[in-house]
Amino acid sequence: MYALIDCNNFFVSCERLFDPQLEGMPVGVLSNNDGCVIARSEELKALGVAMGMPAHKIPIAQRRKLVLKSSNYALYGDLSGRVQRVLAQCVPALEPYSIDECFLDLRGMSGDLESLGRDLVKRVEREVGLPVSLGIAPTRTLAKLANHQAKRMPGRPQVCIWPDATASALDQHLRQLSVKDVWGIGARLALQLSDLKVDSAADLRDAPESWLRKRFSVVVARTARELKGTPCIKAQDLESPRRSILCSRSFGRLLNDPQQLSEALRHHCQRAGEKLRRDDMLAGAVGVFLRTSHHHPGPQQHYPLWTTLPFPSADTVRLNRQAQQLLERLWRPGYAYQKMGVMLSELSPRRHSQPSLLDGCEPIRQEALMQAWDAIRQRYGREALTLGVQQQQSAWRMNSRHRSARYTTRWDELPSVRSG
Amino acid sequence: MAISHFATTTPSRDRSSFSVGEQRGASGFPSPADDYQEAPLDLNRYLIPRPASTFFMRVSGNTLNNVGFHDGDLLIVDRSQKALPGQWLVAVVNGELALYRLEGQGRRWWLRGGDARQACLPLEGDNDYRLWGLVCHVIHDCRRPG
Numbered sequence: 105m106y107a108l109i110d111c112n113n114f115f116v117s118c119e120r121l122f123d124p125q126l127e128g129m130p131v132g133v134l135s136n137n138d139g140c141v142i143a144r145s146e147e148l149k150a151l152g153v154a155m156g157m158p159a160h161k162i163p164i165a166q167r168r169k170l171v172l173k174s175s176n177y178a179l180y181g182d183l184s185g186r187v188q189r190v191l192a193q194c195v196p197a198l199e200p201y202s203i204d205e206c207f208l209d210l211r212g213m214s215g216d217l218e219s220l221g222r223d224l225v226k227r228v229e230r231e232v233g234l235p236v237s238l239g240i241a242p243t244r245t246l247a248k249l250a251n252h253q254a255k256r257m258p259g260r261p262q263v264c265i266w267p268d269a270t271a272s273a274l275d276q277h278l279r280q281l282s283v284k285d286v287w288g289i290g291a292r293l294a295l296q297l298s299d300l301k302v303d304s305a306a307d308l309r310d311a312p313e314s315w316l317r318k319r320f321s322v323v324v325a326r327t328a329r330e331l332k333g334t335p336c337i338k339a340q341d342l343e344s345p346r347r348s349i350l351c352s353r354s355f356g357r358l359l360n361d362p363q364q365l366s367e368a369l370r371h372h373c374q375r376a377g378e379k380l381r382r383d384d385m386l387a388g389a390v391g392v393f394l395r396t397s398h399h400h401p402g403p404q405q406h407y408p409l410w411t412t413l414p415f416p417s418a419d420t421v422r423l424n425r426q427a428q429q430l431l432e433r434l435w436r437p438g439y440a441y442q443k444m445g446v447m448l449s450e451l452s453p454r455r456h457s458q459p460s461l462l463d464g465c466e467p468i469r470q471e472a473l474m475q476a477w478d479a480i481r482q483r484y485g486r487e488a489l490t491l492g493v494q495q496q497q498s499a500w501r502m503n504s505r506h507r508s509a510r511y512t513t514r515w516d517e518l519p520s521v522r523s524g
Numbered sequence: 525m526a527i528s529h530f531a532t533t534t535p536s537r538d539r540s541s542f543s544v545g546e547q548r549g550a551s552g553f554p555s556p557a558d559d560y561q562e563a564p565l566d567l568n569r570y571l572i573p574r575p576a577s578t579f580f581m582r583v584s585g586n587t588l589n590n591v592g593f594h595d596g597d598l599l600i601v602d603r604s605q606k607a608l609p610g611q612w613l614v615a616v617v618n619g620e621l622a623l624y625r626l627e628g629q630g631r632r633w634w635l636r637g638g639d640a641r642q643a644c645l646p647l648e649g650d651n652d653y654r655l656w657g658l659v660c661h662v663i664h665d666c667r668r669p670g
Contacts (some may be wrong), residue, residue, distance in 0.1 A: 107639060122621075124616040124619050124621065125619035127619070186576045187576070190576045191576070193576075230603060230604065231576060231577035231603050231604045232576065232577065232603070233603055233656070233657075266595075272549070287647070380636035401636065407589070511578075511579075512579065514624075515580075518580050518581055518582045518583040518598075519579075519581050519582070519619045520580065520581065520582045520583070520621070521581045521583055521584065521599060521614055521622060521623055521640055522584055522585055522620055522621065522622040523583050523584065523585040523586070523587045523588040523593050523595075523622070523623045
């Protein structure tokens with residue numbers, strides 16, 4: 105048996121945990137740079153504000169009635185980790201799937217599923233304080249659908265259990281469910297399937313596997329088998345190793361000043377380097393892009409430039425040096441840039457790296473330098489050590505005017521409790 | 525960038541785990557203290573046995589000075605523990621987080637604030653949605669004035 109646990113309206117729930125005034129109000133969380141709505145409370149959904157809607161398109165009269173927050177990933181990330189820690193104490197194996205979803209492997213767990221599921225949900229809600237819903241089924245694909253169903257249940261705890269893939273109630277459900285709502289079947293694939301008379305989840309389940317494999321892909325065939333109740337999508341399929349790393353951000357306003365661009369690039373290189381080392385990888389190539397805005401008249405530029413490193417590296421200083429050279433080549437006077445990013449590619453695990461006699465490899469000194477670098481930033485904060493000066497108020501920094509405090513990760517931003 | 529010396533650094537999360545292997549003195553002889561080696565006292569384990577459900581908060585206001593909560597004090601709040609009568613908790617009252625003491629008699633439970641003249645708030649059982657977490661410790665910086 106597998107379970108999928110999902111935090112309801114995760115970002116909004118995180119905001120409400122430390123700001124109870126938001127309870128019952130229409131609340132939305134905005135994407136990086138305060139662009140679009142990326143999370144909505146039930147009350148906001150009821151007002152008809154769509155997912156992905158640009159904040160400035162919400163009518164002013166409506167905007168007064170609701171609360172829009174800038175995203176606070178420091179807070180969300182911390183709470184997501186807490187949810188996983190609580191679950192890890194209860195089940196033998198855990199596969200985090202996204203910031204707010206987690207698959208649980210329940211094989212070998214004794215006791216009845218109903219009370220197990222209710223316990224898990226109650227425990228997370230009590231210990232971390234976030235509402236969650238849970239689906240349990242013989243396969244991950246079915247567990248995902250069961251979770252979807254649990255979310256629609258009134259009252260708490262929201263738990264939906266389909267212990268038997270052949271049960272008639274489940275069959276009924278799959279007949280009514282459009283194939284595009286099945287995990288891993290996107291809108292495009294659903295259209296192609298629909299052309300061949302595969303419209304519902306039950307149609308996909310009953311289609312011949314060999315035909316699906318030939319006509320579509322092995323993944324679609326496996327999905328069909330999962331709907332029948334045979335687990336065949338593995339944990340490894342979910343966490344495919346990273347093939348590239350991207351660090352990019354829109355600027356707070358349009359920019360052309362080479363010094364500010366260079367500062368922003370140093371910031372991105374720092375982050376990219378840290379991601380790389382956290383996964384214990386080396387990068388073989390670096391790319392940089394500078395993007396102008398579609399909405400702004402004037403010359404447009406979008407393309408990236410790439411360069412190959414002389415040898416695979418995870419050294420922020422080296423990555424930055426290469427990236428800065430690319431930036432010099434990309435930059436054009438008079439262009440109004442809106443976004444910049446650094447990409448790392450040709451990633452290889454550090455432990456498999458084979459030092460080549462001719463090409464050389466990362467000097468031990470640089471590895472040690474980066475270890476010290478990461479340790480200092482982890483211990484004293486990210487502002488303690490940076491590549492060159494990076495000002496807090498720079499124009500390239502993102503807009504996050506409505507961000508709540510980083511309640512769980514900063515001593516000077518802890519929630520305050522009124523005494524008496 | 526020329527760097528000639530590196531200090532070894534240990535990520536902070538590893539400090540709680542220690543190795544039981546022998547520690548050699550500078551001369552290479554085993555230290556006579558080896559057999560008595562124990563883990564250093566870890567304040568994290570002492571104060572925060574359940575990190576996933578433990579949150580830090582700051583006291584605001586001086587109303588509860590007489591019971592030991594001062595403005596700016598650090599609270600260690602655990603959501604996983606059930607409160608008993610007489611214990612302090614963080615509760616959600618009027619849309620904000622506030623300190624209250626849990627009191628009870630028989631099956632009736634209520635919250636009492638620091639001000640004795642204030643009316644107490646009756647609770648709907650021990651799962652009342654207003655209970656945020658149990659205050660386990662308060663850390664007061666004795667060097668601060670006030």
